[in-house]
Amino acid sequence: MKLLIDFFPIILFFAAFKVWGIYVATAVAIAATVVQIGYIRLKHGKVEPLQWLSLGVIVLFGGATLLAHSETFIKWKPTVLYWLMGGTLLVGQLVFRKNFIQSLMGAQIDLPAPVWRNLNWGWTGFFATMGVLNLWVAYNFDTDTWVNFKLFGGIGLMFAFVIAQALYLSRHVKDEGDAAPKDLQP
Structure with missing residues (x-):
């Protein structure tokens, strides 16, 4: 159900x-995101900062698209969101010496510091790459192709990245009986 709620705006955007x-x-994406945030707030009482950010970006860039009657703004929306997320990870790591990936997932998984650092850099690079890729598709293909990429390409690449990350993590996750991950044992 959570996955459906997460993808609710993009699915409606695609269909519309x-x-x-x-x-x-x-307009449907803006309305769907507002409904999504309202539902999350009612159901869970708390909306995550990333969800608020997503709402702000869709309202800003979607609103600009509608007001200026230019699809350029909505095509920039995914890139801006990707770069804001990647930039947050980058600034957290370099400026504040804080690994936000570890802060987000650290309670669920025990990993050595270098692995957390690699994950943070991996996600930073992924978001930067996705932002560039979105712009490349937006400026080199028609809008129909961009919309298809936004739904299928973006989700597909995210899924592939998460699978690759899971494979990477599987080498480092401690088993209940192990004292340390295999590659860190003497």
């Missing part, structure tokens, strides 16, 4: 685009 075009789809 296929039926009515980019401007109606943009």
Whole structure:
């Protein structure tokens, strides 16, 4: 159910685009994100900062798309969101010496500091790459191709990255009976 809630705005954006075009789809995405945030707040009482950020970015860039009647703004929205997330990880690591990936996942998984650092850099690079890739598709292909990429390509690449990350983590996660991960034992 959580996955459906998470993908609710993009699925509605995709469907609305296929039926009515980019401007109606943009309005639908804004409305769906507002509904999503309202639902999360009612159901869980708390909305995560990333969800608020996503709402702000869709309202800002979606609103600009509708007001200026230019699809350029909505095409920049994923890139801005990716770069904000990657930039947050980068600034956290370099400026504040804080690993936000570890802060987010540290209670669920016990990993050595170098592995946390690699995860943080991996996600930073992934978000930077996704931002560039989104712009490349947006400026080199038609809007229909961009929308398809936004849904299928973006989610597919995220899924592939998470699988690769899981494989990487599997080498470092401690078993209940192990004192240390295999590659850290003498």
